[in-house]
Amino acid sequence: MVKEIMRDVLFLGQKAEAATKEDISIAEDLLDTLRFHREHCVGMAANMIGERKAIIAIAEGNRFTAMLNPEAVKKSPKTYKATEGCLSIPGEREVERHDWIEVKYRDMAWRKEKRKFTGFEAEIVQHELEHLEGKLI
Structure with a gap:
């Protein structure tokens, strides 16, 4: 279900809580909302739809990926x-990003995954991970 976009900076500034298997429906709503805003949005965190759960979704071309409890495990030393x-x-706003980032997370079937993101996808993931920490650009 497509959800309203949260714009309350006090809410957005709160750290996310760990997601559980029961929160997969939130990930589905996040993916639906990202697809709806696809023309001007390439990534979202659950707090952007009013949920304080550690869930992000990104667009990779025509593919949409949700990550539950994503955690950066490695980052490139080089930044830009x-x-x-x-x-x-x-x-x-101007931000500093790593060239690549390796992330472990749970997928929509609650399986453990680990992926390395490079280029623009790495930038998107880093932005969304900051949302989970309550950091706003």
């Missing part, structure tokens, strides 16, 4: 500056 926007907050 990027300018990013966010669906929940107006405007764009």
